Amino acid sequence: MSVTYVNARIFTGEEILEDHAVSTHQGKIISIMPHAEREATGNEIDLKGALLAPAFMDLQIYGGNGQVFSLYPSVTALAATVAYSKGGGAAWIMPTIATIGRDIMLDAMKAVRAYWEQGGQGVLGLHLEGPFMNPKKKGAHLEQYIHAPTQEDIDWILENGRDVVKIMTLAPECCDPELVRQLAAAGIVIFAGHSNATYAQAYTSFDNGIHHATHLFNAMSPLESRAPGIVGAIFDHSRVCASIVADGVHVDFASIRISKKMMQERLFLITDAVEENKEGSYVYLREKDRFVSATGVLSGSCLTMTKAVRNCVEQVGIPLEEALRMASLYPARAIGREQALGRIAVGYDAALVAIDSNWDTTVYC
Numbered sequence: 001m002s003v004t005y006v007n008a009r010i011f012t013g014e015e016i017l018e019d020h021a022v023s024t025h026q027g028k029i030i031s032i033m034p035h036a037e038r039e040a041t042g043n044e045i046d047l048k049g050a051l052l053a054p055a056f057m058d059l060q061i062y063g064g065n066g067q068v069f070s071l072y073p074s075v076t077a078l079a080a081t082v083a084y085s086k087g088g089g090a091a092w093i094m095p096t097i098a099t100i101g102r103d104i105m106l107d108a109m110k111a112v113r114a115y116w117e118q119g120g121q122g123v124l125g126l127h128l129e130g131p132f133m134n135p136k137k138k139g140a141h142l143e144q145y146i147h148a149p150t151q152e153d154i155d156w157i158l159e160n161g162r163d164v165v166k167i168m169t170l171a172p173e174c175c176d177p178e179l180v181r182q183l184a185a186a187g188i189v190i191f192a193g194h195s196n197a198t199y200a201q202a203y204t205s206f207d208n209g210i211h212h213a214t215h216l217f218n219a220m221s222p223l224e225s226r227a228p229g230i231v232g233a234i235f236d237h238s239r240v241c242a243s244i245v246a247d248g249v250h251v252d253f254a255s256i257r258i259s260k261k262m263m264q265e266r267l268f269l270i271t272d273a274v275e276e277n278k279e280g281s282y283v284y285l286r287e288k289d290r291f292v293s294a295t296g297v298l299s300g301s302c303l304t305m306t307k308a309v310r311n312c313v314e315q316v317g318i319p320l321e322e323a324l325r326m327a328s329l330y331p332a333r334a335i336g337r338e339q340a341l342g343r344i345a346v347g348y349d350a351a352l353v354a355i356d357s358n359w360d361t362t363v364y365c
Contacts, residue, residue, distance in 0.1 A: 001025075001026065001043065001045055001348075002023065002024065002025045002030075002120075003023070003024050003043045003044075003045060003353075003364070004021050004022065004023045004024075004038055004043065004044045004045070004351065005021060005022045005023075005044075005107060005189070005249075005364070006021045006035060006038070006040075006044050006045070006046055006047065006355065007035075007046045007048055007049060008047035008049065008050050008051065008052040008114075009049070009050075009051045009052065009091070010022060010032065010052045010053075010344060011051060011052065011053040011054075011321060011324055011344070012032070012343060012345060013054055013320075013325065013342060013343035013344060013345070014319065014343070014361055015051075016034070016051075017072050018253065019034060019035045019036075019307045020032055020033060020034055020035055020081045021034075021035050021210035022052065022101060022344060022352070023038065026351050026352035027288060027349060028347060028348070028349065029344060029345060029347065029349075029350050030168075030346060031346060032344065032345070032346065034240040035081045039254040042188070045329055045364070047155050047354050048090055048356075049356075049357075050351070050354040050355055050356045050357075050362075051134070051354070051355045051356075052233055052344070052354050052355075053324050053328065053344070053355065054242050054324070054328040054329065054341070054342050054343055054344055054348075054351065054352065054353070055086075055089065055090065055091035055092065055328065055351035055352055055353045055354050055364075055365060056088075056089045056090040056091070056093040056102075056277070056305035056306070056309070056327040056328050057090060057093070057124075057204050057267075057272055057305075057328055057332055057341065057342070058085055058089070058090045058092070058094065058269075058271050058273075058331075059093075059094040059167060059243060059268075059270050059334065059335065060094065060096050060129070060214070060215070060243060060270040060271070060272050061079070061081060061085065061093050061094070061129060061271050061272070061273050061274075062079040062095075062096050062272070062273065062275070062300060063077065063081050063273070063274050063275040064080055064084025064273060064275060065080040065081065065086075065275075066080060066086060066273045067080035067081060067083040067106070067275060068274065068277045068282075068284065068328075069081050069095050069259065070095070070096060070097050070098050070100075070104075070274070070282070071100075071104070071277060071280050071281065071282055073095075073097070073104065073107045073108035073110075073111040074107075074111050075114050075115045075118060075120065075179070076108045076345075077111070078095060078111055078112065078115045078120065078123055078300075078322075079115070079120065080125070081093060081095055081124065081320055082121075082122040082168065083306070084273070084304075085122070085223070085305070086122070086253060086363040087303045087304065087361075088297040088300050088303075088305050088306045088307065088360040089167065089304065089306035089327070089353045089355070089363060090304070090305040090311070090327075090363070091122055091351040091352075091353070091363050091365045092122055092124050092125070092341065092351065093122060093123060093124065093128065093300075094110070094121075094123075094124050094125060094166060094167055094335075095108070095123060095126060096126075096127040096128075096129050097126065097127070097128050097129065097130075097275065098129055098130060098141055098142075098282060098296065099129065099130030099131040099133065099138075099142055099145045100130075100131070100142070100281060100282075101140040101145060101304045102156070103279075104281075105128065105160075105161075106151065106160055108126055109126060109160055109161040112125065112126050112164045112211060112271070113163070113164055115354060115364055118359050119278070119352040120182070120187045121365065122290060122365070124163050124165060124166060124337070124364075125165065125166030125167070126161065126167075126170070126232055127165075127166065127167040127168075127169070128157075128161055128165055128167070128168045128177050129141075129168075129169040129193070129194070129214065129346070130145065130146065130169065130170070130194065130335045131145045131146050131147060132146075132147070132148060132149045132153075132168075132170040132171065132174060132175050133146055133169070133170060133171045133174065133193070133194035133195070133219075133318060134171040134173065134174050134194060134195050134197075134346055137171070137194045137195055137219045137220060137221070138194060138219070138267070138296045139194060139218065139219040139290075139297065139298070139299070140282070140293045140298065141194065142281060147177050148174050148175060149170075149175055149176065149178075150179075150274055151179065151322055153179075153180050155180050157183070157221075158182070158183075158186050162186055162187075164203050164232075165167070165333060166187070166188060166189060166239050166307070167186045167188065167189050167191060167335070168183055168188050168189075168190055168191065168195065169191040169192070169193040169214040170191075170192070170193070170194075170195075171193070171194055171195035171196070171197065171200075172192050172205035172210055173193060173195060173196065173197040173198075173205075174195075174202065177205070177208055178225075178242070179203075180209075180210065181208075184209055186232075189212060189334070189335050189336070190209070190210045190212065191208075191210075191213055191214040192205060192210050192212070192213045192219070192220075192230065193211040193213060193214030193215065193219060193220060193244075194219045194223045195220050195221065195230050196216070196220075197220075197221055197230045197233070198221070198230075199227070199228035199229055199230070199233050199236075202221075202229070202230040202233035202234070203233040203236065203237055206237040206240050206274035207237075208240065210240075210344040211240050211241065211339040212237050212240065212242065212243075212334055213230070213240060213241070213242035213243070213244075214241055214243055214268070215243045215244065215245050215250065215270065215272060215310050216231070216234065216243065216249050216251070216259060217231060217250075217251050217255060217259075218245065218251070218298075221347075234263075234311075235259075235262050235263065238266075240266065241263070241265075241266040241267065241268060241333075241334055242259075242263065242266065242267060242268075242271060242328065243268055243269065243270040243331075243334075244256060244259065244267055244268070244270070245269075245270060245271070245287065245301055245303065245313055246269055246308040246311045246315075246316070247290070247301045247302070247303050247304070247307075248287055248289075248306070248311065248315060249289055249298070249301065250272065250290075250301060251299065253311070253315040253316050255325065256312070256316045256319075257316045257317060260316065260318060260332050262303070264284075264326075264356055267326065267330070268326050268327070268331045268334060269305060269306060269308045269309065269312070269326045269327045269331070270308075270331075271301055271304060271308060272300055272301045272303070272304065273301050273303050273304070274291050274299065274300030281301020282299070284300055286301055286302070289301075289302055290302060292358070303306045304357070305327050306353075306359060306361045309323045309324060309326070309327050309343060310328065310359050311314075312326060325342075328341070328342045328343075329342035329343060330342075349365075350364070350365060351363070351364075351365040352364045352365065
């Protein structure tokens with residue numbers, strides 16, 4: 001199917017084009033040309049002056065639209081979470097599983113695989129947040145499931161999820177570096193997180209190949225005058241990028257502004273969004289603009305990617321073009337997909353988001 005998008009301001013990922021049209025064919029972008037020079041097609045979509053940008057990508061989300069995939073993994077839960085994300089501007093997600101037993105992890109792997117086999121779109125793979133974390137920085141994760149990895153653990157993950165697991169968050173100070181290398185060698189992108197690492201421990205792990213960090217500031221050793229911690233190592237190491245939850249609850253907007261000045265293109269957005277769940281291993285209770293556990297521990301956001309971008313523009317003071325890159329190009333780069341996703345360019349996947357003057361979004365893909 002061929003579609004041409006007209007009457008829009010086009011943000012390519014690098015610049016904003018006026019009076020241009022974007023044509024797509026069979027899921028790929030085939031041309032970007034001045035509006036007057038576009039080829040005639042019967043499938044034109046008039047965007048009525050909206051901004052057309054690369055669709056957003058959320059690398060950490062637990063559920064949406066009434067479904068908590070992280071606890072009750074299924075094709076239905078994935079479809080609901082994808083729909084929630086599309087409603088908030090994201091065409092691509094990495095559904096996430098919190099620290100939990102192998103039964104849930106295995107069900108999640110099977111659900112992602114089944115979703116793909118049934119032709120489901122929008123799921124890039126699975127993000128395992130744990131169980132190899134530091135219990136001192138567990139946040140809302142359940143300590144009874146937290147442990148240091150063994151060779152048998154790594155073998156189990158690779159045997160059951162090599163084709164599905166694309167991201168793992170772990171505490172580097174709690175993991176044998178050789179086991180971490182085995183995960184990375186299998187194509188899993190390793191994120192440091194839920195970590196109490198010292199600056200030296202974190203920096204060494206970054207030198208040894210961990211180049212990503214999960215939800216900057218949250219559940220990690222802080223930057224202090226005599227103990228720079230993992231936050232200091234993230235700021236200081238030029239190769240490390242980090243996700244951040246831009247809701248003003250997980251991280252103060254001033255802290256996002258400071259981090260952006262220091263990290264520039266190394267900082268990108270996630271939602272860490274979840275849905276309410278009042279029973280089972282993890283309880284998520286909504287309190288206005290956040291979710292908390294049964295004991296009141298912050299455990300998830302109510303964000304969409306569009307809201308995160310808007311917060312970056314209106315609350316943090318980040319230019320719109322850069323905030324858009326933080327939700328598209330930079331997460332694509334973090335997982336090695338920047339040659340196909342995150343830009344409006346010939347040959348790229350035709351995953352686009354139209355944003356109107358009220359910040360309402362429509363995803364086209």
